[in-house]
Amino acid sequence: MPGVSARGLSHEERRQLAVHLTRVVAQYRSILDAYIIEFFTDNLWGTLPCSWQEALDGLSPPQLAALLLGMPGSGEEVRYRSVWPLTLLALKSTACALAFTRTPGFQTPSEFLENPSQSSRLTAPFRKHVRPKKQHEIRRLGELVKKLSDLTGCTQVVDVGSGQGHLSRFMSLGLGLMVKSIEGDQRLVERAQRLDQELLQALEKEEKRNPQVCAAGAAAGGAGPPAAAEPGHPAGPPGPGAPCSGLLQPGPAAGPTGRDADSAGPAALPPRAGLPC
Structure with missing residues (x-):
């Protein structure tokens, strides 16, 4: 067409x-x-x-x-x-x-060159339960919000209609922004909380495997406070400390250049990042 x-x-x-x-x-x-x-x-x-x-x-x-x-x-x-x-x-x-053309003529983003089903720029916690197209959107949009926040001095972000919290989770734990998530569908709120718990469990397992690395990271960054919840939306679990062995740090981009031409690049978890509510 x-x-x-x-x-x-x-x-x-x-x-x-x-x-x-x-x-x-x-x-x-x-x-x-x-x-x-x-x-x-x-x-x-x-x-x-x-x-x-x-x-x-x-x-x-x-x-x-x-x-x-x-x-x-x-x-x-x-x-x-x-x-x-x-x-x-x-x-x-x-x-x-x-309507935008559906005729193939674009280059596959470098993050999907190695594996078309998984973004190499997002680590497993941020890719879990997320389709490839959504993975790309989450990374690009999250990095754009982070860039705009840095340019304007903004330290808090509100994700209205956050759904299952994939974008909020990446902006908070992956990019270090303080994020407040607002979602009117209680089913999605509960789903987001379950995914939060899965991520915390993954962090706990990584901490047991690499206690020295995690202890050093926690001493450097500390634990982030839990994000405040909107009325009727239970707060998420307290934010973990610094990343353990790169668990939350997006991986390097695939491709010969090592990164997308228009990408802000992978971002590590800065100190005091908390989970979204």
């Missing part, structure tokens, strides 16, 4: 593209934020304009793909059984015009 590629665009062209994307996302936020299960539980079909319902009602998934995405099957042609409303045609044309 053809689409937009940000490569080769000027600064002004990228700015305009961002404006257009933001405008479209804001206009169709209710559709984009919907989960599949809500289609059945919240009657999302009934929230669509009547003209849209008339055009889409009764179409099979392959027909929807052919008409909405322009992806007909082999030997098939895109045929509309009725005249579609202009608003639906406008959404289709806008989505096609602003």
Whole structure:
């Protein structure tokens, strides 16, 4: 499916593209934020304009793909059984015009050259239960927040909608930021707490294997205080001390250059880093 590629665009062209994307996302936020299960539980079909319902009602998934995405099957042609409303045609044309290209043409990030399923820039505690794409996003976003925090003198970060706490955990234990995590879904909060406990258990095991290294690290850095919890969100366990034998220190980047061209580089755990709540 053809689409937009940000490569080769000027600064002004990228700015305009961002404006257009933001405008479209804001206009169709209710559709984009919907989960599949809500289609059945919240009657999302009934929230669509009547003209849209008339055009889409009764179409099979392959027909929807052919008409909405322009992806007909082999030997098939895109045929509309009725005249579609202009608003639906406008959404289709806008989505096609602003969608990013899915055509392979990018280089695999160096952190995935050795193992496409695991980032070499994140250690096992931060990769556990996280998909490769999410691993890359966590590292890049976390390092960006760390860079901005250093430039502005910010020492505390709030992660709103923290989910299972993967990003908060990396920013706190991996990059040394004081992080407060806010999540409204109690199930995700409980899941994040379980992952916190797994990480603390891993640290305890490493400390038993390397007591001298861990003792030296703890003497240098000390233990961090537990992060304060929001009302209704139990606080996480107290933060551990300095890293034990590089357990929390992201590994070196793969590839001939040893690092990504646009990466801030691996970050060790600074002193007094605490787990997110």
